[in-house]
Amino acid sequence: MNQAPTLSPELVKHSIALARALSAAARNWALYPPEHPAVGASVGRLSEALKVSTAGAAFAFGVTPKTLLVAGLPLPEEQPVAEAARLLHDRDILSVSFLGDVPADALHGFLKLLARSSEDLRGAGGPAEIWNADGHPAVAIEQIDYADILEDKEVGAPPERRDDVWKSLVNAIVLGNQEFNEAQQARFLEISHSAFDIGELAADVMEPKRNLDGSPLITTQAATVLAVFRHLTGIVNVMEPERMGEVMRNVANATSAMDPHVVLQMMQMDEGAQDAPLVQNITAAFDDEKVAQLLATALSRDGKATARLAQVFDTIAPDENRKRRVLTMAKTMLSEQDFGKTGQFRAVWSSMETLLLSYDETPYVSAAYQATLEGAAARGEMLASRDLPPELPEWVESLEQDNVRALSVMLITDLLRLEEIQERAADITSDMVALLDDLLMAGDFANALIVLQELQRASRGKVAAAAARAALTSVGDSAGIREAGGLLGDLDEAATTAFRQCCEAIGPSVVRALLPLLQSEQETPAYRRARDMVQAFGAAAAPHLAGLADDSRWFVQRNAAMLLGATRSKDAVAPLQGLLRKNDARVLRHAIAALAGIDDPSAARAVQTSLRAATGENRTAVVEALVSEKDPRVVPMLITMISDIDPFGPDHDILLDTLDAVRRLADERAVPSITAVMKRKKWFAGKKAQAFKSASVKALVAIGTPKATSALDEAAKTGDRYVKKAISEVRR
Numbered sequence: 001m002n003q004a005p006t007l008s009p010e011l012v013k014h015s016i017a018l019a020r021a022l023s024a025a026a027r028n029w030a031l032y033p034p035e036h037p038a039v040g041a042s043v044g045r046l047s048e049a050l051k052v053s054t055a056g057a058a059f060a061f062g063v064t065p066k067t068l069l070v071a072g073l074p075l076p077e078e079q080p081v082a083e084a085a086r087l088l089h090d091r092d093i094l095s096v097s098f099l100g101d102v103p104a105d106a107l108h109g110f111l112k113l114l115a116r117s118s119e120d121l122r123g124a125g126g127p128a129e130i131w132n133a134d135g136h137p138a139v140a141i142e143q144i145d146y147a148d149i150l151e152d153k154e155v156g157a158p159p160e161r162r163d164d165v166w167k168s169l170v171n172a173i174v175l176g177n178q179e180f181n182e183a184q185q186a187r188f189l190e191i192s193h194s195a196f197d198i199g200e201l202a203a204d205v206m207e208p209k210r211n212l213d214g215s216p217l218i219t220t221q222a223a224t225v226l227a228v229f230r231h232l233t234g235i236v237n238v239m240e241p242e243r244m245g246e247v248m249r250n251v252a253n254a255t256s257a258m259d260p261h262v263v264l265q266m267m268q269m270d271e272g273a274q275d276a277p278l279v280q281n282i283t284a285a286f287d288d289e290k291v292a293q294l295l296a297t298a299l300s301r302d303g304k305a306t307a308r309l310a311q312v313f314d315t316i317a318p319d320e321n322r323k324r325r326v327l328t329m330a331k332t333m334l335s336e337q338d339f340g341k342t343g344q345f346r347a348v349w350s351s352m353e354t355l356l357l358s359y360d361e362t363p364y365v366s367a368a369y370q371a372t373l374e375g376a377a378a379r380g381e382m383l384a385s386r387d388l389p390p391e392l393p394e395w396v397e398s399l400e401q402d403n404v405r406a407l408s409v410m411l412i413t414d415l416l417r418l419e420e421i422q423e424r425a426a427d428i429t430s431d432m433v434a435l436l437d438d439l440l441m442a443g444d445f446a447n448a449l450i451v452l453q454e455l456q457r458a459s460r461g462k463v464a465a466a467a468a469r470a471a472l473t474s475v476g477d478s479a480g481i482r483e484a485g486g487l488l489g490d491l492d493e494a495a496t497t498a499f500r501q502c503c504e505a506i507g508p509s510v511v512r513a514l515l516p517l518l519q520s521e522q523e524t525p526a527y528r529r530a531r532d533m534v535q536a537f538g539a540a541a542a543p544h545l546a547g548l549a550d551d552s553r554w555f556v557q558r559n560a561a562m563l564l565g566a567t568r569s570k571d572a573v574a575p576l577q578g579l580l581r582k583n584d585a586r587v588l589r590h591a592i593a594a595l596a597g598i599d600d601p602s603a604a605r606a607v608q609t610s611l612r613a614a615t616g617e618n619r620t621a622v623v624e625a626l627v628s629e630k631d632p633r634v635v636p637m638l639i640t641m642i643s644d645i646d647p648f649g650p651d652h653d654i655l656l657d658t659l660d661a662v663r664r665l666a667d668e669r670a671v672p673s674i675t676a677v678m679k680r681k682k683w684f685a686g687k688k689a690q691a692f693k694s695a696s697v698k699a700l701v702a703i704g705t706p707k708a709t710s711a712l713d714e715a716a717k718t719g720d721r722y723v724k725k726a727i728s729e730v731r732r
Helices: 009-031 037-054 079-089 104-114 118-123 127-134 146-155 164-174 182-191 195-206 218-239 241-256 260-267 276-285 288-302 307-316 320-335 345-357 367-374 376-384 392-397 401-418 422-441 445-459 465-476 479-486 493-506 508-518 525-535 538-550 554-567 570-580 585-596 601-613 616-627 632-644 652-665 668-678 686-703 706-718 721-730
Strands: 058-063 068-070 093-099 139-143
Touching: 009 037, 009 058, 009 068, 009 079, 009 104, 009 479, 037 058, 037 093, 037 104, 058 079, 068 079, 079 093, 079 479, 104 127, 104 139, 127 139, 164 182, 164 195, 164 218, 182 195, 182 218, 195 218, 195 241, 218 241, 218 260, 218 276, 241 276, 241 465, 260 276, 401 422, 401 445, 422 445, 422 465, 422 479, 445 465, 445 493, 465 479, 465 493, 465 508, 479 493, 479 508, 493 508, 493 525, 508 525, 508 538, 508 554, 525 538, 525 554, 538 554, 538 570, 554 570, 554 585, 570 585, 570 601, 585 601, 585 616, 585 632, 601 632, 616 632, 616 652, 632 652, 632 668, 652 668, 652 686, 668 686, 668 706, 686 706, 686 721, 706 721
Parallel strands: none
Antiparallel strands: 058 068, 058 093, 093 139
């Protein structure tokens, strides 16, 4: 049989690094202006990743909805790969090729293309048509065949995901059902991983809620969407509670892309309503960009500002500073649309600002200060006519990227330390998460550590403890920590130490960001560093490592066994049992050794079950794993097994293997249990009795301590004939 072709580990590593760099650069390009330091740094990392991947020749990505293809073979569906695949697929890109050394202006043009909406790209003929007209030849794009898409739509072929389970789920929600079968619950869990799929499900359940003339029933649609979110989060909270933060972010992303009228109706839920807490959680998950997008969409559709919109906007962004930030972003978004270029836009925008930001400054601004502000322009003109001050170089230096970052860190940590109002402190922790993402992507671990330590301090305080803990968890799942972790093998010792301290400050949730580094067949520098960081968390790392055990590759399973065993936690028993059932001798030895080091009855039962099921080489491998390292922590497990096994029952052979393992370890702690099993008797079972009693005597002789010798002397006097015969044979 021909072996299926695979990608080399080195190619997979470089491809994932390139996907990660592409996603980060596209995200920063969309969030910041091109001259922002974060954009420059991310584009630089993308350029370096391309140089490694192309090696001066060419490199191409094929695009599917869930992963990327290299040489026609799929990359592992890891988060960076899935994110890049979604980014390209949503813009109708089938493949993208990078030819030789891609210049910076080509990368800027490509990122600018990715920042455009899919509707905008399709309206202009598609990404390939746009790129062929204005793009650089160092990048080649192939797009989806629109003729095929239109043909599929005419035929009415449904998307693959809209199978019978999807349809039953939609019908159940539309009919108001509150209970779902196992298949429907599994589909809910699958949908919860993707903001796109959540939005598609919401769109499908909203569709039937229309009047006879086709107009939407906004209130009913909003209630139906909230029912979708309630069922989704409820099932996730029961079956995968550790993913609630990720799911809420996906729900928020899906909400921001919905009809703004429906979203506004959702946001107007009464405080006492059933879904009010869910709405509050969705609102809290909205970042400034999502709020600005909602605001811009609502304004462009209605063509005016309304009191209803102002009320919802005040609920989402009660802080005045955040309101101004969001309004500035919304104005920028609208200025890029046709509506923003019309003559009525200025008047509409003026009414919007008046409605949302009108307030009287008189109670807060003194007359002297107001006079100072009014004279600022005149003083500025006067100073502009003078020579430059000698301090100017120092002032300019203070505006460099490193100094600005350090100042941002100082200001935001001081704000959190001084804040005494819980709601405002929670907003500050959200801003700290965004800042940490930038710091980690820029490799500024020293400043990131300062922010993380302040969040740690706040998590033990009284003002924003819950928000600070949630922020630390968010950082552990952020793109910044994953991207920084991906470069762990290339960091020098000082940077590695700083990154390790950041991981310690974040807590065990950071283990999930390090999992890609732990999937290496060889002990690379990155693997060793990630392993040491994970092991430092001890038992707390076990729940986050369980996912490694589900990987199909044997060396990843081996790594999972060693890492889970190092936690010495009973939470590691279940995933280790799963590894035992795979019956791979290369993994079995490590899984048994890991279970043997866990002082818990469930671990002993797992080893006993493995011995019972194993045969031939696998059984020998189990016994060898128990004794090969001469680990004294194995002895308590063996003692438990000797005490629990019926020597005359079906596990008789397992008892013999266990006694042989005790003999080879020669630990005095096993003497009482060996002595007890030697006294067991049963009529008409002489052959089994002779076997385990002989093995018990040999174990005591191998232990050889005064306690073991005393037990043999006593057995020689009071034991049955099988015991006495065995003792006589070994003492000849």
